[in-house]
Amino acid sequence: MLIQEEVIELLNSVKDPFLHRSLExxxxxxxxxxxxxxxxxxxxxxxxxxxxxxxMQLQQEIVGILKRNGANTVGLRFEQLPEETIKKxxxxxxxxxxxxxxxxxxxxxxxxxxxxxxxxxxxxxxVNLAVSLMRLGKKVGIIDADIYGFSVPDMMGIEERPVxxxxxxxxxxxxxxxxxxMGFFVEDNSPIIWRGPMLGKMLxxxxxxxxxxxxxxxxLDLPPGTGDIAMDVHELLPSCKEVIVTTPHPTAAxxxxxxxxxALKTDHEILGVVENMAYFESKKTGEKEYVFGKGGGKKLAxxxxxxxxxxxxxxxxxxxxxxxxxxxxxxxHPNGKEYHKIAAKIxxxxxx
Ligand SMILES: Nc1ncnc2c1ncn2[C@@H]1O[C@H](COP(=O)(O)OP(=O)(O)OP(=O)(O)O)[C@@H](O)[C@H]1O
Numbered sequence: 001m002l003i004q005e006e007v008i009e010l011l012n013s014v015k016d017p018f019l020h021r022s023l024e025x026x027x028x029x030x031x032x033x034x035x036x037x038x039x040x041x042x043x044x045x046x047x048x049x050x051x052x053x054x055x056m057q058l059q060q061e062i063v064g065i066l067k068r069n070g071a072n073t074v075g076l077r078f079e080q081l082p083e084e085t086i087k088k089x090x091x092x093x094x095x096x097x098x099x100x101x102x103x104x105x106x107x108x109x110x111x112x113x114x115x116x117x118x119x120x121x122x123x124x125x126x127v128n129l130a131v132s133l134m135r136l137g138k139k140v141g142i143i144d145a146d147i148y149g150f151s152v153p154d155m156m157g158i159e160e161r162p163v164x165x166x167x168x169x170x171x172x173x174x175x176x177x178x179x180x181x182m183g184f185f186v187e188d189n190s191p192i193i194w195r196g197p198m199l200g201k202m203l204x205x206x207x208x209x210x211x212x213x214x215x216x217x218x219x220l221d222l223p224p225g226t227g228d229i230a231m232d233v234h235e236l237l238p239s240c241k242e243v244i245v246t247t248p249h250p251t252a253a254x255x256x257x258x259x260x261x262x263a264l265k266t267d268h269e270i271l272g273v274v275e276n277m278a279y280f281e282s283k284k285t286g287e288k289e290y291v292f293g294k295g296g297g298k299k300l301a302x303x304x305x306x307x308x309x310x311x312x313x314x315x316x317x318x319x320x321x322x323x324x325x326x327x328x329x330x331x332x333h334p335n336g337k338e339y340h341k342i343a344a345k346i347x348x349x350x351x352x
Contacts, residue, residue, distance in 0.1 A: 042075030116255030150183025
């Protein structure tokens with residue numbers, strides 16, 4: 001039968017569910033008594049938070065350990081740990097949680113940018129939304145998960161590659177936005193044949209192996225369409241919201257609706273529709289020409305029971321010599337202003 005020292009030894013390495021410290025470190029094993037003839041062990045344990053589901057789990061864990069090691073019955077009492085012990089370890093525990101973005105404890109908002117088909121400007125929208133959120137004071141990251149075309153680094157004018165510190169990848173920072181792209185890890189942009197499980201793995205490592213630091217927003221540039229990646233994202237990030245990009249052509253909107261339906265099916269909240277290449281504005285007359293048709297964004301938003309967040313004109317960013325980024329619109333550019341409004345709407349929706 002177990003003796004007192006053995007019980008302490010067995011329970012020392014068990015961890016407090018909130019402080020993530022061992023009972024030994026927390027000095028949390030407060031008493032152990034053993035009734036030998038009945039093989040009954042009773043222990044009193046200090047815990048940081050009482051009456052929670054985690055306490056129930058801890059209870060099962062401790063009872064299990066003791067029974068596997070010879071106890072017939074276990075009496076377990078919990079008591080609140082002293083305030084000073086909790087305070088001492090709490091901030092450390094909170095910091096550790098923040099470090100893994102998908103732990104559920106981080107305050108990061110995940111926003112996936114999706115489209116029904118390629119070439120409608122999904123990556124352009126991702127990049128400019130990220131930059132606009134940053135201009136509005138947010139800490140922002142981008143995961144370029146568009147495995148069929150890693151365009152985010154080029155669009156932002158990123159030439160360097162991420163460095164590895166310890167076991168973590170440090171994202172490349174450009175315009176104050178942290179970027180990780182599959183393109184960073186592929187030689188010469190050579191095409192890769194992706195299979196379902198690999199996609200999920202890649203996404204997962206972008207969360208767990210990248211040192212994101214504190215982020216308010218993490219934007220995901222997803223491959224076009226409604227494939228496996230959408231399911232993977234749903235599985236990894238059930239709380240992920242979506243922005244759907246379309247061109248104004250009614251057919252394009254119809255195709256984008258499928259991506260939207262996918263979002264609805266996986267219970268992802270749709271923040272709204274962005275209509276890209278909505279019109280061309282003549283420099284001479286200021287008149288708008290709807291070269292790709294009209295109304296696609298509105299039609300799509302109606303189908304998805306959401307709103308059009310904004311409309312971008314068909315126009316390149318101003319050319320600049322020093323900060324070359326082919327697809328990032330300047331703050332005073334008409335499209336830059338429109339992205340600013342879209343970003344503000346998203347903030348209001350998610351934080352307001
Ligand atoms: N509003 C716009 N005005 C002018 N050009 C644009 C606009 N939006 C996007 N483009 C250009 O259109 C092309 C396609 O855009 P982008 O790569 O963002 O689309 P995508 O939907 O992400 O495509 P893919 O799925 O193939 O990556 C790019 O060359 C981009 O610079």
